[in-house]
Amino acid sequence: MPDVILTGAAGRIEGRYSPGKTDNAxxxxILHPHPKAGGHMNHPVSVQLYHLFMKRGFAxxxxxxRGVGRSQGEFDSGIGxxxxxxxxxxWLQANNPAAAQTWVAGYSFGAYIGMQLLMRRPETDGFISVSPPTNMYDFSFLAPCPASGLILTGxxxxxxxxxxVERVVSKLRTQKGIVIDYEVVDKATHFWAEHLPFVEQTVGGYIDKRLEANPIP
Known part of the structure; x- marks a missing residue:
């Protein structure tokens, strides 16, 4: 799991990277929660998502x-x-030009950024949104949502x-050509402190289902 340094618009971006197991992996x-609420890439949910993809051979x-850990810059209200x-x-695409699929996964604020990102990147094949803050940000930009994915909340x-969250899910499900899986984990809070195994089980099962339906050659 090598440390990597990327060059972003605000300067250095600190990351952790796990190469894929094949050339076309x-x-x-993975996008972390809100920087102003203590969010960082080593948050347990972010790390859980990272390992779920890594174990399945993904790059x-x-x-x-920006402004978190060793990443330069300052918080920019979602725009930066x-x-x-x-x-x-x-960077991921440049280092994996033969990648068979592209996925974006985010938790809380990271889910909001992730959903915006996939609107701008039509090559995205799947997404994972854990606890998307649909009452804090306007998700109406998802019109239409360009990819199928999983939305998980507590x-x-x-x-x-x-x-x-259900309000946004219901709207997304009216769109043709995509499938939105929606799971609610009983008794889980926004922070998933005692429910990380359910994140592993639900997200891992969803990724496996998608890979089985569309195997990597």
């Missing part, structure tokens, strides 16, 4: 948004962070109540 980008990258994510995806989430 799919790629996955996987997680990184710190989206630019950081685009830079990271560019049944006891008081930061983003499930009803707020």
């Amino acid at each position: 799919p790629i996955a980008l 996987t990258l997680r990184f710190n948004f 962070e989206l630019a950081d994510a685009a830079t990271a995806l560019d 049944g006891a989430d008081t930061v983003v109540p499930p009803v707020e």
